Amino acid sequence: MWKYIAKRILIALGTLFFILFVLFILLSFMPGSPFNQLTLTAEQIAVLEAKYGLDKPLMIRFFIYVKNMLQGDFGVSYNIIADYPVIDLIGAKFWISAKLGLTATVVGTVLGLFLGLVASIKHNTWLDTGTTFLSVLGVSLPGYVFALALSYFIGFKMNLLPIVYSTKHPVSSLILPVLSMSMGPMAQIARYTRTEMLDVLGSDYMLLARTKGLSNRILFIRHALKNGLTPVITVLGPMLVSLMSGSMVVEQIFSVPGMGSLLVSAVQTNDYNVVLGVSFLYSLMFIVSMLVVDLLYGVIDPRISVSGGKKE
């Protein structure tokens, strides 16, 4: 087990290094320079590029970046806030996106599990039809439709909640963005849960357990729920990362100063270090989440061996 974990971590580090290298190469192909002020002369642009080491060959810049990064230095911003450390800039935005994404994942998962379980238990009843309809709606409609609808009816018409995010009211002003962002995950989880639970509830081992006289409660929690949830965990990791990395549209509608808008600003202004920093963080989050999900399989379902089967 530990050998497997070590191996996976090594692979993850290698993947991260490779992603960083590809990002570095791609950024060098972006048109223009971070210094776009119309009044700057070619000589001044050259001086600015020398100041930030952008005049050095690509590979040397890459190794300097990696060396500094390993010491916790992700460089400075060129444009968004000149000379401001990228790590601090990301830090200021990341926690808002992370809070929003994490809360949306929790709310979406809880609601999705509830709807999926109700649909599977009350299979072929109006409750099943109703929850399936909600799931289809959640999958089909993009998050910004919910965002606009919630904003207009709950925020504006009913005046119950703020329609824009405020750092002064971080909880109440986060409810509408969270609800908007949780609709997609809710629908996805509900559909997965319903399908898996119906499969498990109709399986032979459930019939056997029932005939052995187990109570419905034990039957459901110990046997059905545990087996039915494995596929949900598969989608949960990437979903969490996706939501935590920020939704551009929902952030725009509710004015959440998160990672989505930071990345777009950085790409548009050729703020290379910020683009690299944010992209690296996304990659790190995704790879870690996949690793955690893989390891969780073994905990939840002992039939899945994380360290591989023994050779016969």
Next chain:
Amino acid sequence: MKKHIACILSAAMLLGLLASCGGTKNPQGESGKTVTIAKSILPAHVDPAYAGSADCSEIINMNAAGLYYVDGDNKVQLDLASAAVESEDHMSITYTIGEHYFYYADGSQGPRITAYDFEYAARRAIDPIASNDNQDTRMMNAGVKNARAIHDEGMDPKEIGVHATDENTLVIEFEVYIPYRDELLSGRNLAPQNQAFVEECGAKYGTSADTVLNSGAWLLTDFAVGSTSITLKTNPNFKGYDAGKANVDTVTFVQIQDSQQALLAYQNGDVDIVSLSGEQVVTYADDPAFVKFGQAAVTYLAVNCDEYSNDNLRRALSCALDKTALCDEVLLDGSIPAYFMVPYNLTTDGKGNDFRDTTKSYGQLDLAKAQSYWEAAKAEMGIDSVTLDFLITSDENAYTVGAWIQDQFQNALPGININLVTVPYESKMNYVMAGDYGFSVVTWGADYADPTAFLSCYVTGYPINVSHWSNAEYDQILSDCTVGSMASDLTARGAALQRAEEIFMDGASVIPLYQTSTCLLVRTNISGINYHLCGNTYDYRSMTA
């Protein structure tokens, strides 16, 4: 199962409880008279040396003061200087910095503002490396000694002609007398900065309320990177011009990126001032809270003369656009058609008349003329048709305007095909700067009230001359009017600049589209905001509510 349902119900109740925490009126919870202003973007910093964008300048204009202040009547007044004495040859001004000016931060008095702080600010602002890509050009245009050499020839910024002789005395030396130099020197990038404090803060200077020393009429009390609002309170100790005129205790800027959401927030009572865009302008044009003012900004098509060097081709394009229809049917935001490069209400012709009133209009819609230019171009170029690349940005408004212009050109001039090249918003300037474009929409706003704020951009070889257009007579006039014989002769200068505009428009290297206007909803109980045509647009120093 019951447990699960209980958990979900608890979560729902928690959400309800959280919802009850959300007060929407006076969202910042400030006491006293508070004015809340919606902005689509808030500045990431308030460092005067880096303040290249309007959102930065608006805040800096509140919490910082400088040598001069432009009042509500657009008159330049001394601000943090007790006196200014001009030398007989007009080549230097000596300012007295009174001993009663201090910085304020955290509600307490900071160090004294000295002449050395102005000298340090000037060096930072003119240094292309220290100020990154927001290097000050106002000192250059004001004729401050060595500013042009620092910009063009890489001279050491310490050589700038702004020197403190002692704590109370600041001397600015000039290479040439520019009549409107006081206005140029009113820019907040020359606001005093305490060198020790700036160096102590390092890269974090101006990025939070704790890393700012306030010298202006307002105190920055709440500001941080990533914050959704910025709060300023009146500075009761401010001693500059119009001190104590505002009766508002707190001004809060809140970030609302989406214009529709901003309008809802205004209707909800959450904000007091909101910008209108597009069709919102038409909807609210008769509202008592509706405010409209023109800006000294012209949006135009810059045509790359390296790509399309035929003058008649460019002239054909310039006569083929119905700019009135563009403003009234497409933009709908209060902008007015532009048949000029120097906009209305910017400045006079040197004889007291509006510069525009005593000169010509250019590029009026004239399809017959456009057709004849196009026929001439075809003959000269030996072609029957041509495909022109039109660089636009990918946002919805730009695409709508781009598609409309494409349609106009193609209908008016058969044989001309317009190929829309779509790129992300800010990447566009990379292509334009590199000359890798056919023609593109560019907006240029004046930062001082003089025709040269627009016309200087198109001098041969100037970095802003993105059309790469060149005309020797034009260059000579601009040189004479900025650093030469006519720089201080206002009457001759006015006529010469009108001639320069005529030469420029005849070259059709740019096709003006419209002069931009700004439309707002301002609650009717709020007054005293000064809206400036150029430079810093909004001034709240005498705002009352």
